[in-house]
Amino acid sequence: MPEKMNLHFKDGSTTEMDAIDARRVLRDHPTEWSASAFPADVQKAAQEDAEALRMHLAQLRHEGKSEFEVEKARVNWSGAPKSNPQPSDPADFTAPFEAREKGRGWWGIFDSKGIQVGGGIREADGKSFNDMSEEDKQEYVNAELAKS
Numbered sequence: 001m002p003e004k005m006n007l008h009f010k011d012g013s014t015t016e017m018d019a020i021d022a023r024r025v026l027r028d029h030p031t032e033w034s035a036s037a038f039p040a041d042v043q044k045a046a047q048e049d050a051e052a053l054r055m056h057l058a059q060l061r062h063e064g065k066s067e068f069e070v071e072k073a074r075v076n077w078s079g080a081p082k083s084n085p086q087p088s089d090p091a092d093f094t095a096p097f098e099a100r101e102k103g104r105g106w107w108g109i110f111d112s113k114g115i116q117v118g119g120g121i122r123e124a125d126g127k128s129f130n131d132m133s134e135e136d137k138q139e140y141v142n143a144e145l146a147k148s
Contacts, residue, residue: 008037011046028101031114053077075106075120093117093145097137099126109141118144 005022008014010032017025025033038046053074060070093111099121102108107126108116118141121129129140 005035008034009046010034010038010042011050012038012043072120075102075104093141095134095138097129097134097141099129101126109144111141117141118147 003019004016005019006014006016007022007025022035026035037043056077057070057074060073065073093115094113095111097109097111097117099107099109101123102120105123106120107123108120109118109126109129110116129137132140
């Protein structure tokens with residue numbers, strides 16, 4: 001029988017999973033999951049962000065948006081504290097850039113500080129991005145920022 005581990009999510013919830021999967025989650029998502037409980041202020045901020053997302057998605061549904069649009073809004077939700085807005089100036093993002101999995105088939109492009117650049121992309125596009133040269137990645141990021 002596989003060894004089990006308890007993991008703590010940043011909102012204070014916990015889950016039990018096979019140790020091999022838990023180690024992968026801890027490695028790939030260190031800002032979201034931990035082997036020990038997150039501090040109370042981190043849990044509170046995560047709970048507030050989850051509530052804000054829930055309200056935002058409910059508003060989109062109330063406005064008659066399609067489930068595709070609602071899901072796209074959920075995937076693109078930054079999860080960043082509202083007091084720390086995303087930079088919009090290309091100079092605010094620092095190389096190297098890397099595409100990483102965000103969950104449910106969606107990926108994002110992140111700078112060296114872990115800030116997501118642009119919206120969500122699919123796995124094939126993320127892997128293609130990671131295969132690009134650093135110069136091509138910078139051009140892609142600049143083009144993505146020009147869209148907003």
